[in-house]
Amino acid sequence: MDITPIEYFNELFIKELSLTKVSIPTACCLSTIGTDGFPNARFVSLKEIVDGEFVITGNMSSRKGIEISEINKVALTFWWTETGQQVRIQGNAERISEELSDSYFAARNRESQIVSIVSEQGKEISTFDELNKKYQILEKEYLGKSLERPKDFGGYAIKPQRIEFLEFKTTRFHERKLYELIDGKWKIIYLQP
């Protein structure tokens, strides 16, 4: 039986993770369609793949959240240096459940939890010190107590529609395999470099 692109992704990702020394090997570029029509891209961290969907988490009220609530077509792009693979995913993003958001928040370290609470991601501040003070106050107030997930913290599950793998070759004869979901089945075609 043919391997699915999700299985292929997992195979390559596991290999990359076993070889790489980069500090955040789960980093990938999330592109959204801006409300002004400009594409908008930023790095996020891939949390896991659940039932063939790519899960990312973060603040849902910042720019990416606003953009996805308007148009939920997104792209995720990876570059893995050790295996020499570029992976491009296009798909539709849907909010994950409140329960799942709770568990991803609970899995964050305490410092990251506090930052998620005190920071209104993307809003203007006059000095960074202002935020540090808010952090310290909350840290003291909640010493020894568990922290509740702020309502803005959540995640998206990205259901892939197309996944392209490019195996980088120094000769520039890159090998490109494009999988596309058509009528519920993955079709594969090969592309010139």
Ligand SMILES: Cc1cc2nc3c(=O)[nH]c(=O)nc-3n(C[C@H](O)[C@H](O)[C@H](O)COP(=O)(O)O)c2cc1C
């Ligand atoms: C390596 C790396 C990983 C990141 N991971 C995340 C993440 O998992 N979730 C997130 O919301 N932001 C993450 N960020 C911050 C985002 O790039 C971005 O600044 C933030 O999400 C605000 O984007 P927005 O204003 O478009 O919503 C990460 C940044 C870097 C450099």
